[in-house]
Amino acid sequence: MAGSPKEAMVLVVDVGPLMAQAPPGHVTPLENAKDAISMLLQRKMFSQSKDEVALILLGTQETANELAGTDDESYLNITVARPLGQPDFDLLEFVKNDIVPGPVSADFVDAIVVALDLVRNQTMGKKFETKRIVLFSNLAGEFTDDQLEGVINGMKALECEFNLIGLSLDDDDEDGDMPDQNGAGPPRKERTPQQRAGTALIRHVIEEVDGVAYSESEALQMLSFFQKRNVRAAPWKVMLEVGTNLKIPVRGFIRVKECKPNSFKKVHARTLSKDDIHTTHEHRLNDDEETPVESTIDGYRYGNTIVPFSTDDESQMKFKTDAKCFDVLGFTRADNVKRQYYMGDSVRCFVAEEGDEPAAVALSAFIHALYETNMVAIVRYVYNKNSAPKVAFLTPHIKPNYECLLCIMLPFMEDMRKYTFSSLHPNNKNQPSDDQLSAVDDLIDNMNLVMPDKDEDGKQQQYLKPKLTFNPHLQRLYQCLSARALNPDDPQLPPPNQTILNYLQPQQDLLTQAQPCVDKIKAAFPLEVVTKKKEETTAQNIFGGGDDAEPAAKKPRLDTDAGGDGGLTMAGLAQGPVTEVGSVRPLEDFRAMISRKDDDKFMEASAQLQKRIEEIVMESFGDQFYGKAMECLLALRKESAKLGEPDQFNTFLRGFKETLFNKGRKDFWDCMVREKVTLISSEESSETSVSKEEAGKFLEIVEQKTEEPEEMEEAEAEDLLAMM
Numbered sequence: 020m021a022g023s024p025k026e027a028m029v030l031v032v033d034v035g036p037l038m039a040q041a042p043p044g045h046v047t048p049l050e051n052a053k054d055a056i057s058m059l060l061q062r063k064m065f066s067q068s069k070d071e072v073a074l075i076l077l078g079t080q081e082t083a084n085e086l087a088g089t090d091d092e093s094y095l096n097i098t099v100a101r102p103l104g105q106p107d108f109d110l111l112e113f114v115k116n117d118i119v120p121g122p123v124s125a126d127f128v129d130a131i132v133v134a135l136d137l138v139r140n141q142t143m144g145k146k147f148e149t150k151r152i153v154l155f156s157n158l159a160g161e162f163t164d165d166q167l168e169g170v171i172n173g174m175k176a177l178e179c180e181f182n183l184i185g186l187s188l189d190d191d192d193e194d195g196d197m198p199d200q201n202g203a204g205p206p207r208k209e210r211t212p213q214q215r216a217g218t219a220l221i222r223h224v225i226e227e228v229d230g231v232a233y234s235e236s237e238a239l240q241m242l243s244f245f246q247k248r249n250v251r252a253a254p255w256k257v258m259l260e261v262g263t264n265l266k267i268p269v270r271g272f273i274r275v276k277e278c279k280p281n282s283f284k285k286v287h288a289r290t291l292s293k294d295d296i297h298t299t300h301e302h303r304l305n306d307d308e309e310t311p312v313e314s315t316i317d318g319y320r321y322g323n324t325i326v327p328f329s330t331d332d333e334s335q336m337k338f339k340t341d342a343k344c345f346d347v348l349g350f351t352r353a354d355n356v357k358r359q360y361y362m363g364d365s366v367r368c369f370v371a372e373e374g375d376e377p378a379a380v381a382l383s384a385f386i387h388a389l390y391e392t393n394m395v396a397i398v399r400y401v402y403n404k405n406s407a408p409k410v411a412f413l414t415p416h417i418k419p420n421y422e423c424l425l426c427i428m429l430p431f432m433e434d435m436r437k438y439t440f441s442s443l444h445p446n447n448k449n450q451p452s453d454d455q456l457s458a459v460d461d462l463i464d465n466m467n468l469v470m471p472d473k474d475e476d477g478k479q480q481q482y483l484k485p486k487l488t489f490n491p492h493l494q495r496l497y498q499c500l501s502a503r504a505l506n507p508d509d510p511q512l513p514p515p516n517q518t519i520l521n522y523l524q525p526q527q528d529l530l531t532q533a534q535p536c537v538d539k540i541k542a543a544f545p546l547e548v549v550t551k552k553k554e555e556t557t558a559q560n561i562f563g564g565g566d567d568a569e570p571a572a573k574k575p576r577l578d579t580d581a582g583g584d585g586g587l588t589m590a591g592l593a594q595g596p597v598t599e600v601g602s603v604r605p606l607e608d609f610r611a612m613i614s615r616k617d618d619d620k621f622m623e624a625s626a627q628l629q630k631r632i633e634e635i636v637m638e639s640f641g642d643q644f645y646g647k648a649m650e651c652l653l654a655l656r657k658e659s660a661k662l663g664e665p666d667q668f669n670t671f672l673r674g675f676k677e678t679l680f681n682k683g684r685k686d687f688w689d690c691m692v693r694e695k696v697t698l699i700s701s702e703e704s705s706e707t708s709v710s711k712e713e714a715g716k717f718l719e720i721v722e723q724k725t726e727e728p729e730e731m732e733e734a735e736a737e738d739l740l741a742m743m
Contacts, residue, residue, distance in 0.1 A: 024148035026070040027103055027141075029134040030056060032118065033127060033156035033185075035078030039120035048185055049120060051235040052155035055184060056114050058242035060106045061501045071147075073137055074101035074110065077130040078121035078160070084133045085140075096125040097133050103141040108504060115505065124160030127217070131181075132166055135173045150179040157185050158217030167220065171227045181230035186214070188222050188232040240518070255402070256372065257345040259382070267381045268372035269345070271426065277364035280493055340408060344401035348410075350394045356412055356429070363428035368416065370423045386422050390415040400426070439626055439670060458536065458543040465533040466525070482526050491522045600627035602634065606651050613658060621662055628655050629671045633678065636687050645687055652696055665699035665707040672698060672717075692718050 032052055041047040063070050075084075076098045083098040101110055134152045142150060152174075174181055210218070225232060233241070254270035261267070302312040317333075318325040371379035389395065396413040410431065413424040451459075470480035495515055502513050597611040605628060612624035628651060635648040659668035679688045700714040701707055 026149040027147045029073045034121040035124035037159035071103040073103045077125035183232040184238045187234040271367045274368040275366040367426040368423040386415045458539045462536040605631040665704040
């Protein structure tokens, strides 16, 4: 990454008596200016910006600026409180505590001249991308315009931008009482003749230098968000190789990247320098003396043995590459790359090398070919030497004014995750009705974040634009950090900013629009409180007995053997409730979990037992643990049919069949055929649509398939003998 753009900013704050006046119960313009400056400084500090800020006050009792010494009648009551420098907590505290209303109204035009002189002198010999003067004033004080043209020419010569914060320059606000931005805040008073004259002058300056003016509420709204540091991305230059003969020089830029908070691993107080911070790590044994350990090495458990694995071993095992690489491995249809396959925390865009016209023509042809055929390119991506190779895909991105290739990482087989969900088959109890589907469709349509109206350019508008939406987590984090830094002794953190809370709530007009749909959802999905019926306490329940009572020895030992919640053995009581199907006693753990008579527990226990069955079979040395796996499989099938969840078992069994043949475990499938472990049919459970014939053919079809490879192997063996 290259260095970030650097800015020189001079803040000119009017502290005259007219800035300290406000209606009863309302905040003065000076307090609003201090809040805006504090937010501005905090944004730059937390983003670790290299920008430099200076502070000039007009309306102070004293005069302290370099131009005042040349003329005793001009540039009076103007103080340079802080020269250009990186913002810090000292400046932030000065703004909070030391900016107080002054006794006189100074000339804001003279203050702009002082700011221009400061910019010229203190930026000389330094490299700044931007120079800016920001005036915080309501323009209510007296001024002179004899230097106006000199101010405009000076800004143009220094390429200095100009902003006004504190007064709107809209024509509609010039007459009568106007509400604040978005109708918030007190009504604005009718402007005085002095303010009208000041507004006309500043409007002329802004028009000449292409400046911008903001009202107090607009500035506070924009500055209330913390931003990440702006960094100019350095391009990744590489050759896009297609086959052996086509090589296109391209450059890659980060287009989208996940925003993460800055690391606070090494921070320092304002009274210390970075050189005074020293980080130490120490390991001690868990004994009475806490004996220090001189050196450690990573170790990994393999059964009961801990295998040491040093950094040298890790470097030897690491895959090494010779150089950076960007090779096309092949092509596939765009719809084959599902959204769930997208990996990584960023998206790169690739364009042709700057100034290389043949490369631009070749890349454009490549982009349009992918677009017209609805294809994407699969590439091998290696950032630099010794970087781990990755697989990504390139998709065309064509706009009226530019075109590029977007690069998104793809997963390897080890990155894929498969999850089993409850079936929505028509015979399943979870199948939604037509009214429920219609209610959800209407809710989605009415909560659509795309606005129905378009802007002046005909573009579709959105309620939440990603470019203008800040991360509420980061905003709250920086708000708390700034509050703790300024008030270290305050035991309470401030409440979240209302703007941050608004991000966490739906748009009010969307809620109003979707209220009928919400009511329809409530009617279509009624919620009822289910209370468990308490069994009547009788002697028969306590002691058993009766004509239908079975002998104690013949009663099933589901609860007593489980060792879980309902276990009656001492081992079960000592062990406590079972929350997971383990690998040592999977069947007992499964029975303990489902004994709680909870549908959610059965789904959870069933999914865990399925995983254990696969692990036992795949990790078995020969057929050593096949009996244990078969016992678990039969119990799972029985309980799935009994408790009305056959579709989950059938889905698992179909996938398990493929796994057995793909992983070379056909011998366990032969055991399943002998035990006739097949799909649960509708005769065994009414919750499934699998017929008895389909369940019977489940094993027959596989048996036919399994005979073909054996015949092929015999034929190949005969051909080999004939050749010998």
